[in-house]
Amino acid sequence: xEERCSNQPILQTKELTKYFKTSRxxxxxxxxxxxxxxxxKTLGVVGESGCGKSTLGRTILKLIEPTSGEILYHGxxxxxxxxxxxxxxxxxxQIIFQDPYASLDPRKSVKDLIADPLxxxxxxxxxxxxxxxxxxxxxxxxxRFAQSYPHELDGGRRQRIGIARALVLNxxxxxxxxxxxxxxxxxxxxxxxxxxxxxxxxxLTYLFITHDLSVVRHISDEIVVMYLGVxxxxxxxxxxxxxxxxxxxxxxxxxxxxxxxxPEHKLIHSIRGEVSDPIEPPARxxxxxxxxxxxxxxxxxxxxxxxxxxxxxVACALYDK
Amino acid sequence: MDxxxxxxxxxxxxxxxxxxxxxxxxxxxxxxxxxxxxxxxxETGAGKTTTALSILRLLPDRIGEIKSGSILLDGExxxxxxxxxxxNIRGNKVSMIFQDPMTSLNPILPVGQQIGEAVLLHTDLNxxxxxxxxxxxxxxxxxxxxxxxxxxxxxSGGMKQRIVIAIALACNPELLLADEPTTALDVTIQxxxxxxxxxxxKRFNTGMILITHDLGVVAxxxxxxxxxxxxxxxxxxxxxxxxxxxxxxxYTVGLFHSIPEMNKDSNRxxxxxxLMPDPMIRxxxxxxxxxxxxxxxxxxxEKPGNYTVSNSHTISCFLYxxxxxxxxxx
Amino acid sequence: xxxxxxFLIVLFFAIAAPxxxxxxxxxxxxxxxxxFAPPSREHLLGMDAYGRDLFARIxxxxxxxxxxxxxTVGASMVLGCLIGSLCAYYGGWxxxxxxxxxxxxxxxxxxxxxxxxxxxxxxxxxxxxxALTISMIxxxxxxxxxxxxxxxxxxxxxxxxxxxxxxxxxxxxxxxPNAIGPIIVQATLNLASVLLSVAALGFIGLGVPSPQxxxxxxxxxxxxxxxxxxxxxxxxxxxxxxTVLSINLIGDGLRDALDxxxxx
Numbered sequence: 001x002e003e004r005c006s007n008q009p010i011l012q013t014k015e016l017t018k019y020f021k022t023s024r025x026x027x028x029x030x031x032x033x034x035x036x037x038x039x040x041k042t043l044g045v046v047g048e049s050g051c052g053k054s055t056l057g058r059t060i061l062k063l064i065e066p067t068s069g070e071i072l073y074h075g076x077x078x079x080x081x082x083x084x085x086x087x088x089x090x091x092x093x094q095i096i097f098q099d100p101y102a103s104l105d106p107r108k109s110v111k112d113l114i115a116d117p118l119x120x121x122x123x124x125x126x127x128x129x130x131x132x133x134x135x136x137x138x139x140x141x142x143x144r145f146a147q148s149y150p151h152e153l154d155g156g157r158r159q160r161i162g163i164a165r166a167l168v169l170n171x172x173x174x175x176x177x178x179x180x181x182x183x184x185x186x187x188x189x190x191x192x193x194x195x196x197x198x199x200x201x202x203x204l205t206y207l208f209i210t211h212d213l214s215v216v217r218h219i220s221d222e223i224v225v226m227y228l229g230v231x232x233x234x235x236x237x238x239x240x241x242x243x244x245x246x247x248x249x250x251x252x253x254x255x256x257x258x259x260x261x262x263p264e265h266k267l268i269h270s271i272r273g274e275v276s277d278p279i280e281p282p283a284r285x286x287x288x289x290x291x292x293x294x295x296x297x298x299x300x301x302x303x304x305x306x307x308x309x310x311x312x313x314v315a316c317a318l319y320d321k
Numbered sequence: 322m323d324x325x326x327x328x329x330x331x332x333x334x335x336x337x338x339x340x341x342x343x344x345x346x347x348x349x350x351x352x353x354x355x356x357x358x359x360x361x362x363x364e365t366g367a368g369k370t371t372t373a374l375s376i377l378r379l380l381p382d383r384i385g386e387i388k389s390g391s392i393l394l395d396g397e398x399x400x401x402x403x404x405x406x407x408x409n410i411r412g413n414k415v416s417m418i419f420q421d422p423m424t425s426l427n428p429i430l431p432v433g434q435q436i437g438e439a440v441l442l443h444t445d446l447n448x449x450x451x452x453x454x455x456x457x458x459x460x461x462x463x464x465x466x467x468x469x470x471x472x473x474x475x476x477s478g479g480m481k482q483r484i485v486i487a488i489a490l491a492c493n494p495e496l497l498l499a500d501e502p503t504t505a506l507d508v509t510i511q512x513x514x515x516x517x518x519x520x521x522x523k524r525f526n527t528g529m530i531l532i533t534h535d536l537g538v539v540a541x542x543x544x545x546x547x548x549x550x551x552x553x554x555x556x557x558x559x560x561x562x563x564x565x566x567x568x569x570x571x572y573t574v575g576l577f578h579s580i581p582e583m584n585k586d587s588n589r590x591x592x593x594x595x596l597m598p599d600p601m602i603r604x605x606x607x608x609x610x611x612x613x614x615x616x617x618x619x620x621x622x623e624k625p626g627n628y629t630v631s632n633s634h635t636i637s638c639f640l641y642x643x644x645x646x647x648x649x650x651x
Numbered sequence: 652x653x654x655x656x657x658f659l660i661v662l663f664f665a666i667a668a669p670x671x672x673x674x675x676x677x678x679x680x681x682x683x684x685x686x687f688a689p690p691s692r693e694h695l696l697g698m699d700a701y702g703r704d705l706f707a708r709i710x711x712x713x714x715x716x717x718x719x720x721x722x723t724v725g726a727s728m729v730l731g732c733l734i735g736s737l738c739a740y741y742g743g744w745x746x747x748x749x750x751x752x753x754x755x756x757x758x759x760x761x762x763x764x765x766x767x768x769x770x771x772x773x774x775x776x777x778x779x780x781x782a783l784t785i786s787m788i789x790x791x792x793x794x795x796x797x798x799x800x801x802x803x804x805x806x807x808x809x810x811x812x813x814x815x816x817x818x819x820x821x822x823x824x825x826x827x828p829n830a831i832g833p834i835i836v837q838a839t840l841n842l843a844s845v846l847l848s849v850a851a852l853g854f855i856g857l858g859v860p861s862p863q864x865x866x867x868x869x870x871x872x873x874x875x876x877x878x879x880x881x882x883x884x885x886x887x888x889x890x891x892x893x894t895v896l897s898i899n900l901i902g903d904g905l906r907d908a909l910d911x912x913x914x915x
Contacts, residue, residue: 048508049478058809063812087817091814094813094814097809099806102806103805105807105811105829107828116814116824117814120814165810184534186575186576186592187596189578189581189592192581193589211507214580214581214582218590219581251509252508255512257512257535258540259539259540261540261564267541268516271509271512
């Protein structure tokens with residue numbers, strides 16, 4: 001992984017927090033998350049249901065209003081942006097959704113779907129046509145589908161439309177919210193390749209959200225593991241898999257069924273219990289109830305992220321020596 | 322162990338829709354012994370779910386139809402038996418579990434009652450004995466029997482799926498059809514549920530057909546594997562054949578290459594180009610020909626047969642027509 | 652298709668009415684000696700209780716009935732869409748307060764509300780339209796609001812926000828077109844009720860001022876003769892039925908035509 005001379009990371013979050021009000025109390029969806037992504041890199045955010053990764057992605061784009069914390073885009077805090085300034089910023093920050101069936105307006109043709117963002121910014125009709133057809137070519141949708149409707153196309157093509165729509169405004173930063181989870185394995189591979197090609201050709205920066213560890217390993221430069229709204233580990237991709245430190249990360253990696261018959265890859269399940277309640281969580285390590293290494297030290301408060309060297313950070317009392 | 326638990330011969334299933342006929346299953350042959358687990362692998366539209374539904378005759382009324390072929394359960398032909406006899410088999414000798422645990426349970430009935438229903442329908446146990454059985458099943462799937470009066474919404478996704486499995490196994494069926502049972506679950510819960518299914522399978526000696534697209538899950542749970550594409554089986558063998566042999570159907574090779582590997586670094590994946598063919602159009606020749614890197618003229622004209630590569634391993638591709646004469650096993 | 656044809660026939664007669672009959676002489680002028688006369692060459696459908704040509708009254712009545720019902724439904728639909736979609740989209744206190752007001756209106760019988768308004772403003776066709784429109788807005792708001800709520804949660808709406816689309820634009824280009832199905836159905840259902848409401852109001856003297864011919868009023872007026880002169884009721888009744896049927900068919904067709912999933 002080459003060292004880039006990073007002046008400033010393209011996106012940073014400082015203590016980003018999102019709580020939802022529920023009848024039983026505050027739901028801690030995202031809790032004091034600190035991230036930074038450098039230009040042209042991919043930060044993978046991995047975790048299981050309820051860990052807050054989707055909420056995190058949407059909060060960064062201010063599709064959900066954060067409860068507190070800062071979101072710095074090129075050093076500028078977009079938290080305090082006016083509505084019109086934010087609309088400007090949106091040209092540069094886009095999102096690709098998980099569900100290729102729900103993320104497209106069923107009443108619009110492929111051409112209209114991709115052209116809509118351009119219409120919003122007042123691009124002329126002639127220019128729109130050109131841009132749309134070019135983007136379609138770039139993402140691999142044949143011209144003959146321009147007048148088709150989403151329900152006439154398969155999942156892979158619909159997802160390509162979603163990608164085309166995200167690209168059409170020439171963004172710098174794209175939040176990919178589980179973009180391949182709903183696709184068949186062979187289509188997944190096609191779309192992953194496409195995303196990686198586009199990153200190179202268009203100089204894009206990705207925040208890649210997924211629950212699939214093998215996918216995140218393939219596409220990310222750096223990975224953040226989330227559990228119940230907090231970041232429990234952060235490391236460069238290879239480092240995380242070679243040397244996972246947090247007990248949860250270890251369990252997560254161990255739970256993946258490997259497609260071969262080697263005895264060392266036999267699936268042993270060792271994580272106990274279920275994810276605890278994200279509403280008003282008690283002040284202790286979030287993973288404590290399920291952790292095989294839990295000690296008294298873990299029950300005091302959620303440990304902070306500790307620098308373990310090699311750009312590897314972990315939030316676990318075990319490493320608090 | 323001589324007689325097969327399940328034998329499917331040349332099964333052809335079609336759906337008659339407004340827009341035309343969908344040729345969902347085109348000549349499938351499968352066998353399964355007692356206590357064996359068969360992984361039925363394929364992507365969306367391959368026909369795996371249809372095959373499973375056909376066994377239990379759960380195809381949509383008037384639309385789905387078993388056109389031809391036979392399904393033998395314990396030597397008995399079940400495609401033609403009466404609906405009443407079929408009902409006797411469902412939940413009793415053969416059970417099925419589906420992908421989405423959220424919708425598989427009745428939200429207004431307590432879970433104990435749902436597990437008990439199968440027992441009530443198929444056995445003569447009295448109330449006390451039934452309750453005992455329900456408790457047994459709950460314990461077997463790792464849940465507390467004291468929770469049997471709770472409602473589905475009070476359980477998490479993984480627990481719901483376990484309840485679904487408890488219902489399916491309540492009458493100790495000989496065959497369990499599991500349609501992507503863990504796809505909707507988190508990976509740590511998946512490993513819990515798979516482990517549990519493996520244990521139960523051994524304990525009750527249940528045969529299982531596990532439908533999935535996940536080759537990792539197959540490696541960890543199955544004894545035999547059948548790879549389905551466009552309504553027929555393109556490769557069939559033991560799990561060793563599929564994971565350790567050097568000989569494979571080009572589609573199988575493509576599937577393996579589409580998975581990002583945990584242990585290797587690769588810059589780009591090598592996915593299979595294109596899409597599965599339209600199931601409403603009868604294919605001339607091999608259905609994989611459009612996407613196959615090894616496709617020849619003959620492949621487009623003629624349908625390949627099933628060629629034996631080893632005792633247990635068959636591949637439906639002209640490349641293997643000669644047997645393993647010119648290929649070496651590594 | 653059938654609906655369209657039927658409706659066009661009705662519309663034709665309504666517009667071309669003066670060609671077929673003389674308003675003053677036939678529809679209005681009473682001729683006691685000819686009352687209840689059976690159909691004849693001069694008077695195609697016979698005469699009514701006051702010796703007025705029934706055919707003439709029907710075709711002139713078409714005008715009023717159509718104008719009133721279409722205007723009412725049209726206006727209430729537009730206003731209902733506006734209020735309903737704003738409530739659903741923005742939620743919060745706007746939604747809460749508005750829906751409580753709507754609930755109150757829905758609790759009052761439509762006819763009673765219309766009566767109140769007409770009584771306050773006076774009897775005239777315009778006031779009738781206003782009264783009926785007001786009473787018709789709440790059901791529309793309800794329907795529109797629930798349709799919009801359903802659409803609002805979709806990913807593609809979030810996507811539109813993500814690429815900077817303004818709220819009003821999202822509502823007009825994405826939300827409403829997708830919510831239109833149930834709205835159209837409600838509109839066609841409402842059309843029938845409006846026609847009948849006019850009749851109800853006419854019955855108590857708050858409808859279209861006599862002697863203007865209007866189907867609803869004709870129905871009300873001839874109810875008393877039902878036993879001996881059933882045609883007096885049947886004929887305007889059939890006219891209402893055909894019109895309502897044609898509009899319903901058009902509504903169904905329109906809803907299907909607008910659904911891209913049914914396009915081929």
